[in-house]
Amino acid sequence: xQIYLPIADLPVNIFLVLGMGLAVGFISGMFGIGGxxxxxxxxxxxxxxxxxxxxxxxxxxxxxxxxxxxxxxxxRAVDIQLAMMLLAAGIIGSASGVWLFTMxxxxxxxxxxxxxxxxxxxxxxxxxxxxxxxxxxxxxRRGGRATLRRPGSHNWVHGxxxxxxxxxxxIYVSAIPVWGIGFSIGFIGAVLGIGGxxxLVPMLIYxxxxxxxxxxxxxxxxxxxxxxxxxxxxxxxxxxVDAVLALILMVGGVIGAQFGAHTGQRMRAERLRLLxxxxxxxxxxxxxxxxxxxxxxxxxxxxVASE
Amino acid sequence: MTARGALTxxxxxxxxxxxxxxxxxxAERLVVSLSNHRVxxxxxxxxxxxxxxxTIEPDRPRxxxxxxxxxxxxxxxxxxxxxxxxxxxxxGIWVNVDSRExxxxxxxxxxxxxRPVTEIAPTETLRRLQVGLNHVILTQRIGTDFADTVPxxxxxxxFITLEKEGGAYQESPTAVTFLTPxxxxxxxxxxxxxxxxxxxxxxxxxxxxNLVSRTNSALEVIKAGFEQYVADAAHDHGLIYGLVAxxxxxxxxxxxxxxxxxx
Numbered sequence: 245x246q247i248y249l250p251i252a253d254l255p256v257n258i259f260l261v262l263g264m265g266l267a268v269g270f271i272s273g274m275f276g277i278g279g280x281x282x283x284x285x286x287x288x289x290x291x292x293x294x295x296x297x298x299x300x301x302x303x304x305x306x307x308x309x310x311x312x313x314x315x316x317x318x319x320r321a322v323d324i325q326l327a328m329m330l331l332a333a334g335i336i337g338s339a340s341g342v343w344l345f346t347m348x349x350x351x352x353x354x355x356x357x358x359x360x361x362x363x364x365x366x367x368x369x370x371x372x373x374x375x376x377x378x379x380x381x382x383x384x385r386r387g388g389r390a391t392l393r394r395p396g397s398h399n400w401v402h403g404x405x406x407x408x409x410x411x412x413x414x415i416y417v418s419a420i421p422v423w424g425i426g427f428s429i430g431f432i433g434a435v436l437g438i439g440g441x442x443x444l445v446p447m448l449i450y451x452x453x454x455x456x457x458x459x460x461x462x463x464x465x466x467x468x469x470x471x472x473x474x475x476x477x478x479x480x481x482x483x484x485v486d487a488v489l490a491l492i493l494m495v496g497g498v499i500g501a502q503f504g505a506h507t508g509q510r511m512r513a514e515r516l517r518l519l520x521x522x523x524x525x526x527x528x529x530x531x532x533x534x535x536x537x538x539x540x541x542x543x544x545x546x547x548v549a550s551e
Numbered sequence: 552m553t554a555r556g557a558l559t560x561x562x563x564x565x566x567x568x569x570x571x572x573x574x575x576x577x578a579e580r581l582v583v584s585l586s587n588h589r590v591x592x593x594x595x596x597x598x599x600x601x602x603x604x605x606t607i608e609p610d611r612p613r614x615x616x617x618x619x620x621x622x623x624x625x626x627x628x629x630x631x632x633x634x635x636x637x638x639x640x641x642x643g644i645w646v647n648v649d650s651r652e653x654x655x656x657x658x659x660x661x662x663x664x665x666r667p668v669t670e671i672a673p674t675e676t677l678r679r680l681q682v683g684l685n686h687v688i689l690t691q692r693i694g695t696d697f698a699d700t701v702p703x704x705x706x707x708x709x710f711i712t713l714e715k716e717g718g719a720y721q722e723s724p725t726a727v728t729f730l731t732p733x734x735x736x737x738x739x740x741x742x743x744x745x746x747x748x749x750x751x752x753x754x755x756x757x758x759x760x761n762l763v764s765r766t767n768s769a770l771e772v773i774k775a776g777f778e779q780y781v782a783d784a785a786h787d788h789g790l791i792y793g794l795v796a797x798x799x800x801x802x803x804x805x806x807x808x809x810x811x812x813x814x
Contacts, residue, residue, distance in 0.1 A: 246597060248743070250782040255597065255743050303800040310804025311811075352636050352647045360644075468804075472797045479793025483785050487796045488778070494800060498807030535644040542638045542645075543709035545717075548652060550631035550746065 251486035252296045258492060260290070265496020269308065272497070273504025274511075275520045278305040278439030278467055281366065283493065285527055292489070294358050295349060298437030299475075299484035300493070305439040306471040307494040308501055313468050316461030323412035323458040327465040329419065330426035334470040337430025342477045345435050349482070352546065361436055362531040369442065370525025377518035384514070413458045421451050429466065434474045439467040442524065578610035579620075581756055581766040590741060591775040598745075601770065603737040607756060621664065621671040621757040622727045623682050624737050628659025628719075628772075629748030635710045651706040652692040658746040659719050660687065663726035663737055672760045680762060682755065684711055684722050718742035739770075747774045 247258045264286050272279030280301050287297035316322050348354040406419045425447050429440040444463045448454040454462065479485040508516060583605035590599060603624065609616055636650040664671060668683040678686045685702040689710065700707050714720035721740060728736045739752075752768040774782065784792045 248592075248778050250778040251785055253744060303796050306797060306800035307804040307807070310801050311807040314805065314808040352634065352650055356644075356646055472800065475797045475800065476790070476793035479785065479796055480790040483789050483792075485785065485793060485796050487781055487785070487792070487799065490796060491799065491803070494803040498803060498811075501807070502811045538640075539638060539645055541709075541713070543706075543713060544636050544638070544647075545710070545713050546634045546636065548632040548634050550629065550658060 247488065247492075249292075249486050249489050251300075251484060252292045252489055254291065256290065256292075256489075261489065261492045262496045264290075265304075265493040266500035267496075268493075269497035269500025270504035270507070271500075271523070272308060273501030273506075274508035275442075275504075275516060277441040277445075277520075278309055278471075279497070280305045280433075280438035280440075280471075281362075281436075281442060281524070282527060283497075284437040285362065285530065287489075289530075292486075294355050295345075295482065296484050296486055296489075298345070298358065298435075299478035299482060300486045300490045301437040302433070302471045302478060303475040303485060303487075303490040304493040304497055306468060306475055308497045309439060309441075309464050309467040309471060311498055311501065313461070313464040316464055319461070321458055321461035322465050323410055323454070323462045324465070326410045326413055326422070326454070326458075327462045327469075329408075329422045330429070330462075330466045331469050333423040333426030334430035334433075334466060335473050337427035337432075338434040338470050338474045338477060339430075340427075341431040341434025342474065342481055344431075345478075346481055356535075358436060359531050359535050361432075363528050363535065365432075365436075365443075366524050366528030366531070369446075370521050370523075370528055373517055373521030374525060375521075377514045377521060380514045381518070413454050413462070415453055415455075417452050425451065426466070430470045430474075433467075433470050434477070439471055441467050442520075579616065579756060579758075579764045580608045580610045581754055581764050582606050582608055583754055583766055583768055585752070585768050585770060588770050590745070590770065590772045592743075592745065592747065592772060593774075593776045593778070598743045599741050601739040601741060603739060603752065603754075603768065605735050605737070605754065607733040607735075607764075616733060617758050618732065619758065620729070620732070620763075621666065622729075622735055622737070623668055623671060623755045623757065624661070624663040624727065624739070625682065625687075625753045625755070626659065626661035626663070626739055626770075627657045627751045627753070628746055629657075629750070630655040631658040631746070632656070633710070635706050635713070637706070637709070651710075653710055654690045654692050654697060656689050657687070657720075658748075659741075659750065660684070660714070660721070661726075661739055662687075662722045663739065664724050665727040665729060665735070667724040668722075671757050672762075676760065676762070680755065684715075684720060718744070719746075741772065745772050747772050747779075 245258050246255045248255045268279040268283045268286065271282060283304060284297050284301045287301065288294050313322070345354065348357050407416055408419050409416045425444070429444050432438065432443070433440045441463050444466060445459055448459050448463065475485055583603055586602040590601065607616065607620060632655060633653045634650050635653060636647040638645045639648040641648065662668065662683055668677060677683050681687050688699045689707060690697050690699055691706065711720060719742070726738045730736055750770045750772065752770065754766050754768070755762055756764040
């Protein structure tokens with residue numbers, strides 16, 4: 245059944261889009277991530293312009309992270325104080341991201357920047373994840389014990405001034421890295437149409453030593469607010485949010501996430517991380533392929549104004 | 552009838568006579584009728600063929616008609632400005648390096664005829680009358696200048712190729728069918744993504760390589776229903792639209808957490 249997308253301006257098969265929502269929702273539920281880094285590329289691959297894909301996926305992630313945030317909130321697994329700090333910086337980051345997005349679109353380089361950033365980000369993150377899980381797997385095979393990070397260990401981040409205490413997470417860190425992380429996640433999210441959960445969670449763990457009990461819940465709240473504000477900003481400045489597309493994705497995503505969460509709970513953490521790493525890396529490679537291989541048509545059209 | 556009315560009529564008759572004298576002895580008149588002047592694009596719209604019927608009639612009674620006619624129908628959609636970008640390999644990756652703006656060009660262009668336009672009339676005539684994709688005026692902005700280029704210009708060629716691939720520009724030498732030597736039928740194909748607005752239909756009748764008559768008609772494409780409402784809202788009230796979209800996302804998210812609550 246074909247449905248016409250009013251902003252993307254093309255007819256799509258409603259079941260195809262719903263299926264994509266389900267599949268990405270399943271994966272996001274399984275790994276506890278928003279899934280924007282998969283959804284945006286998929287939409288681009290079926291012919292939706294990168295600009296519309298990025299803007300519409302923002303609202304899709306807002307929906308799925310709200311579901312997640314509510315669940316974590318009930319389990320009291322959200323450090324609201326930390327989330328608020330990240331958010332204040334995140335919203336500034338989102339606004340700068342939307343500004344850059346508008347600028348790049350005007351000079352016809354948006355698609356290139358989106359492509360390049362996806363390649364860089366996904367390949368690096370993918371390689372790190374694969375490497376870590378393979379190492380862990382090998383250690384397990386040898387029967388050795390994993391080298392546990394000493395809980396009291398400090399790195400350079402802890403030497404920074406302006407220290408603050410976050411009670412729920414039981415950490416005492418400088419506000420500077422918190423702002424830095426918040427800003428960059430908001431910025432990347434607005435430009436690339438990703439919630440940034442798969443970047444934020446490792447950042448919070450490695451730089452701020454946020455305990456696992458609160459890290460995902462806090463990241464969900466952060467994603468929720470940055471993506472909700474990105475939706476509003478993209479709609480107000482670029483008029484690119486396709487509500488019909490977003491609605492179909494959301495419905496698929498919310499349902500898929502429930503089944504994904506079930507499957508995820510029955511799998512081992514290391515195995516799960518290896519799979520996610522491979523997936524992230526594969527999407528990165530797909531973008532690299534697009535950039536390097538000679539396109540079928542060297543010319544492309546873009547609408548400037550219609551009367 | 553008043554005196555002034557009679558005078559006007561007399562002048563009109565004199566003018567008609569004078570016009571008749573300067574014209575060739577054989578003159579034709581085109582009478583056309585469109586199946587539907589208004590096309591509504593809804594969510595289930597997958598394209599439509601409109602039909603234009605017409606006859607060739609003698610301009611005055613008892614004038615003879617010729618044996619063979621050719622017909623070219625040019626359908627021009629609402630104007631829009633597009634940018635054509637060209638990619639080149641830079642440091643191993645493909646990057647947009649150059650672009651040209653096509654200013655106020657038709658968003659839809661259908662050139663429909665009973666045989667290829669190049670066989671209907673000589674190039675000079677086609678160019679003068681702007682008939683065929685090679686001869687329509689497509690204004691480009693080159694620096695501060697606005698001008699159309701030669702048909703072989705790479706940007707112009709690429710632009711037409713892309714528009715043809717997208718279904719916006721079409722050249723069909725079989726869309727016009729002569730049912731009898733003087734009665735014809737034209738199929739006007741509208742794609743699913745036909746832009747909304749007014750379309751001008753220009754019907755030109757050729758005989759022996761010369762234009763012998765022409766007439767006009769028009770059609771309107773309107774987007775109807777929910778899609779148009781959404782598109783209008785997104786453009787005219789961006790902020791409110793964004794807030795509604797965000798609220799919808801939150802509602803769906805909340806609904807999901809309620810429906811699938813496990814504890």
